[in-house]
Amino acid sequence: MKVLSLNFLTCAVKACKSSSNSYPLHPKDAELVQDDLEVNAQLLLNLLPRIDWTALSTTATELGFPALPPQAPSVEELQSDEKKLRDLHNLLMETQIMEGKLVCANCGHEYAVREGIANFLLPSHLV
Amino acid sequence: MEYLIRFSQSHESFRLPEIQSLAVVEGLDLEVISYSDESPFCIVRLESEEAAKTLLRRSVLAQTIHELWGAGETYDELHAAVKRSTAHIWPKYKDVSFKINIDAYQGSRSEKNKLALINTFAYLPFEGLILLKSPDQEFTIFEEWEFDSVPRNLPNPLKVYFGRLVGHSIREVIKTYDLKKRGYISTTSMDSELALITANIALAAPGKIFYDPFVGTGSFPIACAHFGALGMGSDIDGRSVRGEGGKRSLKGNFKQYGLEHLLGAVFVSDLTNSPVRRARILDGIVCDPPYGVREGLKVLGCRDPEKDAWLVEKGKRSYQLAKLIPGKPYNNR
Numbered sequence: 001m002k003v004l005s006l007n008f009l010t011c012a013v014k015a016c017k018s019s020s021n022s023y024p025l026h027p028k029d030a031e032l033v034q035d036d037l038e039v040n041a042q043l044l045l046n047l048l049p050r051i052d053w054t055a056l057s058t059t060a061t062e063l064g065f066p067a068l069p070p071q072a073p074s075v076e077e078l079q080s081d082e083k084k085l086r087d088l089h090n091l092l093m094e095t096q097i098m099e100g101k102l103v104c105a106n107c108g109h110e111y112a113v114r115e116g117i118a119n120f121l122l123p124s125h126l127v
Numbered sequence: 128m129e130y131l132i133r134f135s136q137s138h139e140s141f142r143l144p145e146i147q148s149l150a151v152v153e154g155l156d157l158e159v160i161s162y163s164d165e166s167p168f169c170i171v172r173l174e175s176e177e178a179a180k181t182l183l184r185r186s187v188l189a190q191t192i193h194e195l196w197g198a199g200e201t202y203d204e205l206h207a208a209v210k211r212s213t214a215h216i217w218p219k220y221k222d223v224s225f226k227i228n229i230d231a232y233q234g235s236r237s238e239k240n241k242l243a244l245i246n247t248f249a250y251l252p253f254e255g256l257i258l259l260k261s262p263d264q265e266f267t268i269f270e271e272w273e274f275d276s277v278p279r280n281l282p283n284p285l286k287v288y289f290g291r292l293v294g295h296s297i298r299e300v301i302k303t304y305d306l307k308k309r310g311y312i313s314t315t316s317m318d319s320e321l322a323l324i325t326a327n328i329a330l331a332a333p334g335k336i337f338y339d340p341f342v343g344t345g346s347f348p349i350a351c352a353h354f355g356a357l358g359m360g361s362d363i364d365g366r367s368v369r370g371e372g373g374k375r376s377l378k379g380n381f382k383q384y385g386l387e388h389l390l391g392a393v394f395v396s397d398l399t400n401s402p403v404r405r406a407r408i409l410d411g412i413v414c415d416p417p418y419g420v421r422e423g424l425k426v427l428g429c430r431d432p433e434k435d436a437w438l439v440e441k442g443k444r445s446y447q448l449a450k451l452i453p454g455k456p457y458n459n460r
Contacts, residue, residue: 002391002392004392008359008392008404009392009394010402011402012402023404040388042334045334052404115369115372117393117395118395119396120394120400121395122397122427
């Protein structure tokens with residue numbers, strides 16, 4: 001479960017979709033793993049406008065990363081600053097949650113993450 | 128300039144959409160002049176030789192692209208056309224090494240016949256060496272015969288073309304991704320050729336994100352990743368995604384092809400209760416939905432809550448139970 005994907009996912013419960021509390025999901029007891037991947041600048045630059053920066057900042061802080069700047073960097077900034085690009089790559093692409101839980105702040109439902117794969121299946125009473 | 132695309136005679140209905148999608152991906156002006164599902168030869172107009180090369184560089188259904196020197200219904204017409212339209216470029220090929228091939232579709236020629244045919248082009252002022260192995264330029268005589276022409280002993284082809292080879296497709300990657308050589312597959316893994324065509328038609332390209340909501344063993348994200356896109360996927364059945372671990376898992380498949388860096392996210396979820404946020408995140412969705420023949424249609428929930436009531440134990444949440452996949456048929460909703 002990459003940090004990137006956490007930015008794209010919210011609570012699967014339909015009633016939670018309208019609540020702003022349900023996003024982002026909050027990692028709990030997360031075991032992190034760092035992969036070693038080559039920086040894909042083109043992908044990061046394309047992703048940048050699709051990332052919810054506020055949610056990413058929350059996730060990063062909760063996972064114990066140093067606080068992100070309040071504003072997302074612009075495309076030009078990323079292009080010119082290799083370190084920024086590398087840091088973003090490290091956070092979004094290389095950091096993986098292998099074990100743990102993702103908690104919805106609205107309904108309190110906990111989604112288990114096992115072997116890096118999150119399970120968003122809902123029990124019958126929540127469908 | 129007109130170019131002749133030599134398609135493979137398979138998945139006919141996808142050939143034109145694929146080539147048109149590739150023109151969009153590569154940002155080329157493509158005008159299709161003649162095309163038929165019955166014939167592997169398609170005539171298109173493109174700006175330059177470079178454009179022709181670029182158009183084919185990730186095509187799966189085409190084989191080669193040729194600069195069209197002439198076309199006709201008979202050889203006399205063909206020779207006249209070649210002389211009329213290409214005489215001004217002949218000097219360019221005066222001293223290069225070359226060879227001439229014959230590509231007869233639905234027909235056949237004896238070796239003697241082939242040589243005689245090639246010799247009818249003797250008016251071309253080519254003075255370079257004839258090299259059968261890696262010549263500088265390859266020319267091809269294309270013949271389009273009627274169906275069953277060999278047993279019917281037909282004397283002449285329907286149409287003939289003459290062209291100079293300019294570019295190749297990547298049709299051979301079908302073999303690289305062949306399911307028979309893939310570490311982990313299941314009953315409904317998508318054929319490598321169709322998955323690659325789908326990725327092409329969906330405009331997969333570097334820097335884009337593609338999502339497959341019925342990912343299974345990951346055939347579609349792998350095809351998208353081959354073209355440089357980031358592949359995401361989800362499936363209601365976590366067992367198919369996890370596999371047996373190691374080489375026999377979805378992640379193992381990505382590793383097998385050296386594409387791990389393009390594996391975005393894989394998670395277990397039901398499409399009717401999807402956790403994907405409603406926002407413009409994806410560039411495309413590619414999937415092979417379960418039609419209910421080989422793989423059943425299942426969504427979360429129970430068919431009859433009275434009958435198959437779920438177990439509620441004190442202090443234990445139902446979703447923590449080890450039940451494999453909950454589900455009811457989709458059309459019973």
